[in-house]
Amino acid sequence: MKDTVTFEIFRYDPEKDKEPYYDTYKVEIRKPGMLVLEGLNQIKWELDTTLSFRRSCREGVCGSDGMNINGVNMLSCIVKIEDLKTDHLIIQPLPGMPVMRDLVVDVSDFFEKFIAVKPYLIRKSPPPDKEYFQSPEDRKKLDGLYECIMCGCCSSSCPSYWADKKYLGPHAILRAYRYLADSRDEGMDERLRILNDKHGVWRCHTIYNCVEACPKELNPTEAVVKTRRLLLDRDF
């Protein structure tokens, strides 16, 4: 195990910097399996207090710390430095999203697109006194969909999302499909109308970047394809 690893980090403060630059830090490896986030905290708390980034749960479920590490989007809190198989890390903010400061990006567009697909249970009929019936088989259809943590790694890895500012992106489509696949939901028509658009599921070029980027190993491309099938089978 190497004693130190170089972290080369994207820096930008719009209040004082005309353009972005990179700062380089020597991070000490203090234990086997040390995580990238632990390296960033070491910089923040010991080497350069001015570095800004987002993080919270530090266990891969809150989705705060999506960033681009050596060209790949990932969560800094669940990636071991040793697994990156290099002693030089280049860390950048998530691509395709406006940079606010250092590694912090503006996620408003990402959230707006999520909101646009009506990501909630739609019911027309009144609820029963007890829970809705849902068989274990129907519940299983939500596995691989509901675990999304909204980190943005997928959408920000998608060239269609970069190029088409109106494209919903893989995250929003995965979310929409989570409800399309829910046996309790009665909102299929209205949700499909939103997705059936050149900026909706038809914009995806199935290059699978989102699948590779997803830290939870979910498959947004599959959600796109399944939604297309639903659209082809349906008369509006």
Added chain:
Amino acid sequence: MSKKINYHKFDVIVLGAGGAGLNAAQITSQKVKTAVISEVYPTRSHTVSAQGGICAALGNMEEDHWIWHMFDTVKGGDYLSDQDVCEILCREAPEKIIELEHIGLPFSRTKDGKIAQRPFGGHTAEFGKRAVKRACYAADRTGHAMLQTLYEKSIEQGTHFFSEFYALELLTNEGAVNGVLCYDIQNGGLHIFHAKAVIFATGGMCRVYKTNSNAHINTGDGLALAMRAGFSWSDPEFPQFHPTGLYGAGNLITEAVRGEGGYLLNSKGERFMEQYAPTIKDLAPRDIVSRCIQQEILEGRGCGEKKDYVQLKIDHIGADVIMEKLPGIHELSLIFAGVDCTKEPIPVVPTGHYQNGGIPTSPFAEVLNTDPTNNDEIVPGFFAAGEIAGCVHGANRLGTNSLLDIVVFGRIAGEEALKWADNNKIVSLKNEAGNFGVEILQKFANSNGEYTFGQIYNDMTEIMQKNVSVYRTEEGIKEALLILDQLSNKMENYRVSDKSNIYNLELVEALELNNMILISKAVANGALQRKESRGAHYRNDYPERDDKNYLKHTEASLEEDGKTVQVNYRPVRLKPLTVETFPPKARIY
């Protein structure tokens, strides 16, 4: 630093967007103008990390009754719970779980399509006779599923969010609470939110410990704001240590592992919980299991080179069951301990997890100005729910009661705040409203002293872990208080190098650290004064529970100087609303 303060007027303000905050906002935003203010985007709140379940006596798998649940909660809390609040928690539970299911929470299911349930620590049938299946769950991602479902529902309702806003001051006038001053992390702006009612749902504080399961944001800010505004904090000496934190990292390994059949082993391969809790063994409440683990380690039966952890075995239930019911645990163990739990045991130690106490509240989530003779007064316009609210969990919370707490009391806080906003006028702001918060912000923003976050945070978490965690002594607590005072002084000679208005994480961390030191002092002071052992508070020098002298709540508040913590007491509300009191008994499992 911009001096202009933006002004916003709302009917209800909800501070915090975890489960409690979103449940409250779901109720209020249907009817009145509601702002939800959060330090992080709502889906980043720490509810997301809750794993194992949310309990309710639904009886979907076997016979169960809310009164059994209430008994377990009171006994689990070592009789320090206010029993009127406990009654509401357990009685309302089934209906509230069904409401959550109706808005889409993807619960795991039984064969006949109902919400599935499993056993959890301290939950029993027939008043302690045997473990019962009471915890409803969505695999081991129950908190994540709940938080996202609630957030999604709030989108449907068009709830107004102010994300990445950090609260600096709780505003009051004439004894009423009427707003919050906030700092916009994204651009440095200052905002006063003026409202008829304020709901505090700001979560916990266990980042003060070296080993903890908490998120970076769990720094007790709400508790510090409330104390600085003159309110008290009940039972601060009872932070809960969860028995099974991942060795080395502290991350939570849910009790559901033991609920699904896992058990603990010492270095001799002994299933040691059988000796300590013969009836429910590994499913004893958290305070007990944490102490047993610590005891095994202290007596030399810990595992590994340093003999400083125990093992949690689960591989015997089979890889299929693990991947279906505990997939998140499998992932966490692999990443943080390099252990494949379908093949080998998980190394665990107790980890700082949850604040059992909190701001004193009525059974209807109203914040109280408490009184030693129980003539408590309701604070006009102030409500609290979730981890920041006190007294339902007593001296030790049962697993799955926290997710239940945020649903039941989050919704009740919403209902009560709504009524309040309908029936009351807004209380005007004091002329000096916000001055204190701006001052503290500027003090740190302009600071150019010697000390920075890393050193002080490290010293604070080390002494809290060493002297004010699972086992405590008078000598140790006094040493901790001394060091905390030194750290307070260092905060007066602090340095924030980052002078930017844009996403200044260094400034936010300075403010959080300032709060955490205050919080730690309150924990240590409460612990020093309570000369008995009860629930999560164990004094080696006073190992017995002492109901004669200490069946009472600690109330910690700040003296006029704004620094010194004073400790008072008030009686426990032992009388429930409609049922008989569960009188204190020996706590045997």
